[in-house]
Amino acid sequence: xxxxxxxxxxxxxxxxxxxxxxxxxxxxxxxxFMPVGTVGTVKGLxxxxxxxxxxxxxxxxxxxxxxxxxPEVVRNLGGLHKFTRWPGIMLTDSGGFQVFSLAKLRTIDxxxxxxxxxxxxxxxxxxxxxxxxxxxxxxxxxxxxFDECPPGDAARPEVERAMARTTAWAARCLAAPRDPNQxxxxxxxxxxxxxxxxQHLETLREMPFDGFALGGLSVGEPWxxxxxxxxAVAHKMPENVPRYLMGVGTPRxxxxxxxxxxxxxxxxxxxxxxxxxxxxxxxxxxxxxxxRNRDDKGPIDPECDGPCCTSGYxxxxxxxxxxxxxxxxxxxxxxxxxxxxxxxxxxxRQAIRDGNARSWxxxxxxxxxxxxxxxxxxxx
Amino acid sequence: xxxxxxxxxxxxxxxxxxxxxxxxxxxxxxxxFMPVGTVGTVKGLxxxxxxxxxxxxxxxxxxxxxxxxxPEVVRNLGGLHKFTRWPGIMLTDSGGFQVFSLAKLRTIDxxxxxxxxxxxxxxxxxxxxxxxxxxxxxxxxxxxxFDECPPGDAARPEVERAMARTTAWAARCLAAPRDPNQxxxxxxxxxxxxxxxxQHLETLREMPFDGFALGGLSVGEPWxxxxxxxxAVAHKMPENVPRYLMGVGTPRxxxxxxxxxxxxxxxxxxxxxxxxxxxxxxxxxxxxxxxRNRDDKGPIDPECDGPCCTSGYxxxxxxxxxxxxxxxxxxxxxxxxxxxxxxxxxxxRQAIRDGNARSWxxxxxxxxxxxxxxxxxxxx
Numbered sequence: 192x193x194x195x196x197x198x199x200x201x202x203x204x205x206x207x208x209x210x211x212x213x214x215x216x217x218x219x220x221x222x223x224f225m226p227v228g229t230v231g232t233v234k235g236l237x238x239x240x241x242x243x244x245x246x247x248x249x250x251x252x253x254x255x256x257x258x259x260x261x262p263e264v265v266r267n268l269g270g271l272h273k274f275t276r277w278p279g280i281m282l283t284d285s286g287g288f289q290v291f292s293l294a295k296l297r298t299i300d301x302x303x304x305x306x307x308x309x310x311x312x313x314x315x316x317x318x319x320x321x322x323x324x325x326x327x328x329x330x331x332x333x334x335x336x337f338d339e340c341p342p343g344d345a346a347r348p349e350v351e352r353a354m355a356r357t358t359a360w361a362a363r364c365l366a367a368p369r370d371p372n373q374x375x376x377x378x379x380x381x382x383x384x385x386x387x388x389x390q391h392l393e394t395l396r397e398m399p400f401d402g403f404a405l406g407g408l409s410v411g412e413p414w415x416x417x418x419x420x421x422x423a424v425a426h427k428m429p430e431n432v433p434r435y436l437m438g439v440g441t442p443r444x445x446x447x448x449x450x451x452x453x454x455x456x457x458x459x460x461x462x463x464x465x466x467x468x469x470x471x472x473x474x475x476x477x478x479x480x481x482x483r484n485r486d487d488k489g490p491i492d493p494e495c496d497g498p499c500c501t502s503g504y505x506x507x508x509x510x511x512x513x514x515x516x517x518x519x520x521x522x523x524x525x526x527x528x529x530x531x532x533x534x535x536x537x538x539x540r541q542a543i544r545d546g547n548a549r550s551w552x553x554x555x556x557x558x559x560x561x562x563x564x565x566x567x568x569x570x571x
Numbered sequence: 572x573x574x575x576x577x578x579x580x581x582x583x584x585x586x587x588x589x590x591x592x593x594x595x596x597x598x599x600x601x602x603x604f605m606p607v608g609t610v611g612t613v614k615g616l617x618x619x620x621x622x623x624x625x626x627x628x629x630x631x632x633x634x635x636x637x638x639x640x641x642p643e644v645v646r647n648l649g650g651l652h653k654f655t656r657w658p659g660i661m662l663t664d665s666g667g668f669q670v671f672s673l674a675k676l677r678t679i680d681x682x683x684x685x686x687x688x689x690x691x692x693x694x695x696x697x698x699x700x701x702x703x704x705x706x707x708x709x710x711x712x713x714x715x716x717f718d719e720c721p722p723g724d725a726a727r728p729e730v731e732r733a734m735a736r737t738t739a740w741a742a743r744c745l746a747a748p749r750d751p752n753q754x755x756x757x758x759x760x761x762x763x764x765x766x767x768x769x770q771h772l773e774t775l776r777e778m779p780f781d782g783f784a785l786g787g788l789s790v791g792e793p794w795x796x797x798x799x800x801x802x803a804v805a806h807k808m809p810e811n812v813p814r815y816l817m818g819v820g821t822p823r824x825x826x827x828x829x830x831x832x833x834x835x836x837x838x839x840x841x842x843x844x845x846x847x848x849x850x851x852x853x854x855x856x857x858x859x860x861x862x863r864n865r866d867d868k869g870p871i872d873p874e875c876d877g878p879c880c881t882s883g884y885x886x887x888x889x890x891x892x893x894x895x896x897x898x899x900x901x902x903x904x905x906x907x908x909x910x911x912x913x914x915x916x917x918x919x920r921q922a923i924r925d926g927n928a929r930s931w932x933x934x935x936x937x938x939x940x941x942x943x944x945x946x947x948x949x950x951x
Binding site: 230231232234235236237255259260264267268269273274275276485486488502503504505507508510511512514515517518519521522523 | 610611612614615616617635639640644647648649653654655656865866868882883884885887888890891892894895897898899901902903
């Protein structure tokens, strides 16, 4: 890895591993979950509150910050760390995924993507070089290569075309003018086709990336398919740099990914679901809107030692805040969910160190499945 | 005052005074500003953050809590203090003001008010007895008598009718079954007619209230009219109990009220304006949405020693949060505005102790007026 960065593996249990990722802005133990701070804020929380959850890395979205306030403004205000007040590690995605999912009227060619802004309809063009330029201005510790992410139901030839384009764009990202102090991760595509994944991995691993990610998973395919790909591919990714599973996921998926050998995860699930009323607990999911919470004096999760559950926020009060549309609900439950993810990853790291990750995982997931308070209709 | 309560005046400067109000849930120095926690939350803030602003009393709205979640639910969850996690003094209004301002199709008779809920159209009826019952269940330290508040442009006969009804309702509030450990304040009406105000005050002061409020001000009349009434009436209110000016106000009004002899104030201005982008500073108002803030690395107010201005939130970042509609904006600027009000009242108390309240007030208000960043169109 480049100067100022290191990745040191401390313990292994089968394919799973515990490591320390160090960057110029601090260190984090992996496997780790990275909260999503789309426009430079983890929705509703102060960065102090994010830190309390045990998060070491915050992800920001290049697409959103490019559109508003613009990378030059962020740079003028001191770069992403100073701008957002996050004292730890920051990572920016390439902007590609949001172009594919949010923007309108997009057309892809071999040079890049042309699309209309979802905010004001402006025509914009994102290329590997432009993504590198924007990410350099934003100034996160880790930048991501600009890739093409096909939908979860894409046919094999479409996946192969996206792989080829992603390979060409990866080379252009590495060659583009960019901040030499920023780490750059490459992204492996290949859909749910194990052979394509391994083929793309063989191509990308020869390129001087500082880490590798799996993109194009958790994009609509059944979770069993994703787990199959993870089991076949993750442990074959380069050993001595971080492995990042993008856009994932549920407690089930974080555990499966870590057991398969993944080090980093990000997902809007704990933050977005919190705002919709859903809290995560060691007994599965709980939905604060449910009438059963109306007169409940207890915390979200009596087993949780986080700031929400130990400071007197009752389920009854939280339900009231949700029903009244009060901001305080979102921030309290968002912090709770991120704290839960932070503890889940910490316990998982301990289980890997103890050499019993698989049995720990089975018992944790069984208990969550058995006690889940949320019906199938509410599933993510 | 009743057992567990006391009100002790420490210092005077002309009509202004510094005192300590003590209740079973703590003490507060007056003059004091009370943040509004409408449905049991000061919008966007944790109660820990409210406490940091120097607030000693939080006001909650009986009308809102009556409709949702209902006073029985609040009682079941331990009462308003436990429900909201506010460790200090709480005050509930009577519900009357919201019925007059929010509810639909209301009809007033001598017994009470019938109206449709603004939430779901249910027909409801509020009477002095019902207000006392609800406020007893909510369990604040201070309850308010149920009054009739005529609009700011009401003609003199209408004001007189409202006064007479308020007097009759005051007697019924005192006679109604209610929590004997809760203090009860009477409300003086009389519009902008000084003679009516004094007349109503003479009637109410004979009743065994634990404090007295001025209602029906800041309801549309020019502020000069309100100041005229304050100057004529406030210092004639009973000496040995708190004097509360309801629904006020701006820094200008808090200062004028305190100089006239008022002890307590509440208003949504610092919290509501914060959510709309407006911050209060020692140089007057500043609007975070303005383009001039886009690249500003400085805090809202370099002179402010509050948590927002000393922890790295730049005007540029705050403007970005506002433009992106992010929750973090509201909470940071709300806490800033409440902190500013807290400091304003603390400095005002010091000026009263020092015996130079009037000259202190003039210099503070002159400076705010001269440097205000907000145009007339943005005025409250």
